[in-house]
Amino acid sequence: MGAEVAAEEPRSKAEQVAAALRAAISAGDYPRGSRLPSEDTLAAEYGVARPTINAAERILRAEGLIRTERGRGTIVTEIPVITRQAATRYARSAREGGQNRGAFDAEIRSLGYQPRVDVAVSTAQAPPDVAEALQLERGAAVVVRERRMYADGVPVQFATSYIPADIAAGTQIAEPDSGPGGIMSRMAELGYAQARITETVRVRPPGGEERAFMRLDKGQAVLEIWHVGWTEAGRPVEVCVHVLPAWQWRLSYELPVT
Amino acid sequence: MGAEVAAEEPRSKAEQVAAALRAAISAGDYPRGSRLPSEDTLAAEYGVARPTINAAERILRAEGLIRTERGRGTIVTEIPVITRQAATRYARSAREGGQNRGAFDAEIRSLGYQPRVDVAVSTAQAPPDVAEALQLERGAAVVVRERRMYADGVPVQFATSYIPADIAAGTQIAEPDSGPGGIMSRMAELGYAQARITETVRVRPPGGEERAFMRLDKGQAVLEIWHVGWTEAGRPVEVCVHVLPAWQWRLSYELPVT
DNA sequence: TAGTGGTCTAGACCACTGC
DNA sequence: CAGTGGTCTAGACCACTAA
Numbered sequence: 001m002g003a004e005v006a007a008e009e010p011r012s013k014a015e016q017v018a019a020a021l022r023a024a025i026s027a028g029d030y031p032r033g034s035r036l037p038s039e040d041t042l043a044a045e046y047g048v049a050r051p052t053i054n055a056a057e058r059i060l061r062a063e064g065l066i067r068t069e070r071g072r073g074t075i076v077t078e079i080p081v082i083t084r085q086a087a088t089r090y091a092r093s094a095r096e097g098g099q100n101r102g103a104f105d106a107e108i109r110s111l112g113y114q115p116r117v118d119v120a121v122s123t124a125q126a127p128p129d130v131a132e133a134l135q136l137e138r139g140a141a142v143v144v145r146e147r148r149m150y151a152d153g154v155p156v157q158f159a160t161s162y163i164p165a166d167i168a169a170g171t172q173i174a175e176p177d178s179g180p181g182g183i184m185s186r187m188a189e190l191g192y193a194q195a196r197i198t199e200t201v202r203v204r205p206p207g208g209e210e211r212a213f214m215r216l217d218k219g220q221a222v223l224e225i226w227h228v229g230w231t232e233a234g235r236p237v238e239v240c241v242h243v244l245p246a247w248q249w250r251l252s253y254e255l256p257v258t
Numbered sequence: 259m260g261a262e263v264a265a266e267e268p269r270s271k272a273e274q275v276a277a278a279l280r281a282a283i284s285a286g287d288y289p290r291g292s293r294l295p296s297e298d299t300l301a302a303e304y305g306v307a308r309p310t311i312n313a314a315e316r317i318l319r320a321e322g323l324i325r326t327e328r329g330r331g332t333i334v335t336e337i338p339v340i341t342r343q344a345a346t347r348y349a350r351s352a353r354e355g356g357q358n359r360g361a362f363d364a365e366i367r368s369l370g371y372q373p374r375v376d377v378a379v380s381t382a383q384a385p386p387d388v389a390e391a392l393q394l395e396r397g398a399a400v401v402v403r404e405r406r407m408y409a410d411g412v413p414v415q416f417a418t419s420y421i422p423a424d425i426a427a428g429t430q431i432a433e434p435d436s437g438p439g440g441i442m443s444r445m446a447e448l449g450y451a452q453a454r455i456t457e458t459v460r461v462r463p464p465g466g467e468e469r470a471f472m473r474l475d476k477g478q479a480v481l482e483i484w485h486v487g488w489t490e491a492g493r494p495v496e497v498c499v500h501v502l503p504a505w506q507w508r509l510s511y512e513l514p515v516t
Numbered sequence: 517t518a519g520t521g522g523t524c525t526a527g528a529c530c531a532c533t534g535c
Numbered sequence: 536c537a538g539t540g541g542t543c544t545a546g547a548c549c550a551c552t553a554a
Contacts, residue, residue: 012523015476038539049525054541062477063463071532071539083458090515184515197513200341203461203479203504205321218273219320221461221479221504229515246461246479246504253511255344255455257442257487270542296520307544312522329520329551520552526545533539 014055017046021060025076036066036074062219064247079154082107083250090184090197104149104157113151119176120146123165130162133228133239141165143174145183148213155214156248161240167192183238184229192237194229199253201225203246214245221246272313275304279318283334294324294332320477322505337412340365341508344457362407362415371409377434378404381423388420391486391497399423401432403441406471413472414506419498425450441496442487450495452487457511459483461504472503479504 021036030036039057043050057074060066068074084107108115126134126142134142142162149157161183163173172179173186184194206214206222216222223246229238279294288294297315301308315332318324326332342365366373384392384400392400400420407415419441421431430437431444442452464472464480474480481504487496 014523040539049527050540051526051542052524055523057540059476062479068540069533070541072534073539081460086511086513090513194515197515199511199513201459201509201511202339202507203481218317219477221320223461249460251459253344253457253459253513255457255511256514257452257455272542298520307546308521309523309545310543313542315521326521327552328522330553331520517554518552519554520550522549522551524547524549528543530541530543531539532541533537535536535538 012055013048014052015059017042017048017053017056018059020046021056022065025065030076032076033078034076036076038073058217058219061217062221062247064220064245067215068217079113079151079156079248080111081250082111082151082156082248083252084244085252086197086199086254090194108149108151108156111151114153116150116153118148118150121174121176122146123169123174126162130239133226134162134164134236136164141169143168145173145178156244158210158213158243159240161238163187163238167237187229187237192231192235194237195232196230198228198230199225201251206243206245210243214243216245223249223251225251270313271306272310273317275300275306275311275314276317278304279314280321280323283318283323288334290334291336292334294334296331316475316477319475320479320505322478322503325473326475337371337409337414337506338369339508340369340409340414340506341510342502343510344455344512366407366409366414369409372411374408374411376406376408379432379434380404381427381432384420388497391484392420392422392494394422399427401426403431403436414502416468416471416501417498419496421445421496425495445487445495450489450493452495453490454488456486456488457483459509464501464503468501472501474503481507481509483509 024030036042037045039050039053042053046053057066057068061068064077066074067077085103090103104117105115122144123141124144125139126136128138130142131138131140136142142165145161145163147159147161148155149159163183167187167190168174171186171190173183178186187194202224203221204224205218206216206220210216210222211218223244225242225244227240227242228236230236282288294300295303297308297311300311304311315324315326319326322335324332325335343361362375363373380402381399382402383397384394386396388400389396389398394400400423403419403421405417405419406413407417421441425445425448426432429444429448431441436444445452460482461479462482463476464474464478468474468480469476481502483500483502485498485500486494488494
């Protein structure tokens with residue numbers, strides 16, 4: 001920031017209530033992980049109708065401050081912002097160092113949380129956009145690695161890798177445990193060392209499955225990172241699509257100036 | 259994408275109406291730049307109450323598909339997605355090539371739009387976060403370059419650069435027109451060539467001024483890019499904060515694998 | 517002034533949770 | 536079953552725009 005000067009006056013009642021709740025949360029009235037009073041209670045407390053409270057909570061949900069579980073209540077969110085360092089992420093030293101099984105583990109551990117990754121591997125026809133990115137023919141076979149990632153049990157990321165089957169089939173890349181250094185190291189051993197990475201970032205509303213897995217509200221955006229790994233010879237050999245709750249992550253890049 | 263399989267059934271009426279309007283727009287029933295029927299009309303048409311139509315339009319607004327002007331009506335958005343190429347953005351060739359006054363011009367022209375940039379320059383005390391990023395003392399003087407950028411007259415970006423006054427004061431950097439190649443070239447001439455750039459990306463709700471300038475709705479997120487330029491010697495010499503409507507931009511990065 | 521969208525209310529019904 | 540949040544409705548009032 002830095003540019004923000006003009007004090008904003010919250011206009012609508014819903015915004016005023018949202019601001020009041022935000023202040024109460026950051027003042028510690030409602031600690032992390034605790035439950036907010038019910039909407040009926042808050043409606044009485046603030047002297048507004050319940051849909052107004054609902055609208056206020058929708059604002060805070062979009063910011064990631066609270067999370068609502070239907071039928072149960074509204075909870076103050078536990079996991080804070082995570083930074084994804086693209087610069088160090090693909091350095092061999094970081095990939096292979098220590099007992100970390102990849103960059104994600106390091107990111108989560110550095111925050112003091114316990115990372116967990118569930119992996120499901122399959123072979124399938126490449127979706128059209130993936131086929132195009134990998135310069136394959138329509139419907140070509142790819143090894144698909146679906147990863148669901150958690151911090152202290154809380155879902156925080158969803159990533160799906162696609163590797164051409166003519167490279168990966170029958171190798172450790174097609175196993176759930178891809179070994180030390182991850183699939184980039186395996187691909188290097190197979191003669192497909194990645195020399196260059198491109199990442200395209202966009203923001204979009206979450207899909208149904210993503211909403212369910214990452215406990216997202218409709219109003220919460222996700223970051224979609226479309227990651228492509230290229231060999232020295234200029235062949236795209238891996239596509240990985242990361243989906244992250246937008247409020248929860250910060251992406252960091254480092255670029256040389258040429 | 260590529261991972262999306264499960265067909266989503268829109269649950270709420272508002273979502274159903276939103277889906278119907280989305281389909282109608284992409285079918286061409288409501289061309290770009292045209293006005294949607296009034297909420298009262300749509301309410302009658304779809305057999306729902308007006309607040310339901312309002313909720314449906316809020317969904318489409320968050321996606322950037324429509325834009326509402328109070329008292330006037332709701333308009334189908336004109337400018338499509340713009341890609342910001344960080345990789346080529348800071349290459350000397352791109353900065354200095356042709357009559358382009360910087361990377362933004364090239365990005366907009368390549369889409370067939372007419373770019374425009376308004377610049378306001380001043381000298382001020384650095385905001386705390388900027389001072390920290392520039393490794394300056396609190397309240398140190400910086401040259402502030404505020405840029406408002408348009409594509410065909412539509413506001414699409416807001417960027418504020420901060421350069422330590424001990425570098426920039428009295429130079430062309432403190433002039434509205436920073437000359438060919440922009441301020442990076444001027445700084446290089448002054449012995450502060452930037453060798454390395456770091457960019458940190460996050461998504462957040464827009465501030466009041468940003469909302470007004472970029473015609474954003476409360477539900478529309480912005481991308482904030484916090485850009486720092488470093489000299490070879492490791493001194494941070496420029497901070498630039500970019501703010502962009504999240505739905506409108508795609509960010510592209512290229513990284514070497516080391 | 518008429519037409520637009522923004523918002524609030526009071527009440528209602530539903531779905532889901534957990535006792 | 537009671538308690539939670541999700542959502543819709545009908546009507547209302549307001550602010551803003553354009554004629």
